[in-house]
Amino acid sequence: MPWVTPGLRVGLFGGSFNPAHGAHRAASLLAMRRLGLDRVWWLVTPGNPLKDNRALPPLEERVAVARAVARHPRIDVTGFEATLGVRYSYDTMAYLVRRLPTVRFVWIMGADNLARFDRWQRWRAIADLMPIAVVDRMGNSLAATASVAARALAPYRIDESDAKVLADLDPPAWVFLHGLKSPMSSTGIRAARGVASGGLGRGLRQTS
Numbered sequence: 001m002p003w004v005t006p007g008l009r010v011g012l013f014g015g016s017f018n019p020a021h022g023a024h025r026a027a028s029l030l031a032m033r034r035l036g037l038d039r040v041w042w043l044v045t046p047g048n049p050l051k052d053n054r055a056l057p058p059l060e061e062r063v064a065v066a067r068a069v070a071r072h073p074r075i076d077v078t079g080f081e082a083t084l085g086v087r088y089s090y091d092t093m094a095y096l097v098r099r100l101p102t103v104r105f106v107w108i109m110g111a112d113n114l115a116r117f118d119r120w121q122r123w124r125a126i127a128d129l130m131p132i133a134v135v136d137r138m139g140n141s142l143a144a145t146a147s148v149a150a151r152a153l154a155p156y157r158i159d160e161s162d163a164k165v166l167a168d169l170d171p172p173a174w175v176f177l178h179g180l181k182s183p184m185s186s187t188g189i190r191a192a193r194g195v196a197s198g199g200l201g202r203g204l205r206q207t208s
């Protein structure tokens, strides 16, 4: 786990990173700037619980590429969920909040993930654990803002102009950040390279 000092404002950006790309970096920098975060941690998952991970490259490989792509003094890339033996984001977040009570954590995710957030394990409890920032993503804005989770959490959505205070708010609280409409996706990169899709479970496909 990266090193922290008390009071630090840390964005958690979980992902398959298969492979990492420029939009991961751009979304992290956008969130860092708009939310006034000190750091962003890329949590390279041992495997998204909603995806078929049979074709997923080894964690070490994805972490190495992610580090090369991140190239930023305030972005830390870690695969510590595997070391911890957790796969569900709720477990990761609960562990971090318990272990580092003085750190102000914010969960960051792209709009495609908000669109399917209601399928995540304990998604309502996740919203109770820490504030959430959703970064807009090309082709996903409407599905995200009209989603089951967005509607359920609507009373806790704050105005984008107040994004700077999100990390200080008691959860539930979330914000939708506009300003990034990158078409980049790992699926697109794999397709261009002729690599197997990385596999997504039937009926659970997460398009990008």
Ligand SMILES: Nc1ncnc2c1ncn2[C@@H]1O[C@H](COP(=O)(O)OP(=O)(O)OP(=O)(O)O)[C@@H](O)[C@H]1O
Residues within 6 Å of the ligand: 013, 014, 015, 016, 017, 018, 023, 024, 027, 108, 109, 110, 111, 112, 113, 135, 136, 137, 138, 180, 181, 182, 183, 184, 185, 186, 187, 188, 198, 206, 207, 208
């Ligand atoms: N172009 C993008 N704009 C905004 N957010 C993005 C973008 N690409 C990825 N993200 C977000 O980055 C996080 C990690 O995503 P992930 O590693 O699955 O990349 P991906 O491009 O979505 O991969 P895949 O195409 O395999 O689903 C997720 O929260 C995702 O929503």
Ligand SMILES: O=C(O)c1ccc[n+]([C@@H]2O[C@H](COP(=O)([O-])O)[C@@H](O)[C@H]2O)c1
Residues within 6 Å of the ligand: 013, 014, 015, 016, 017, 043, 045, 047, 048, 049, 050, 051, 087, 088, 089, 090, 113, 119, 120, 121, 206
């Ligand atoms: O905890 C869950 O149920 C859950 C379901 C789907 C995705 N996630 C997490 O969401 C993050 C983004 O995943 P991905 O594959 O879209 O990059 C990553 O940290 C996953 O572990 C978590």
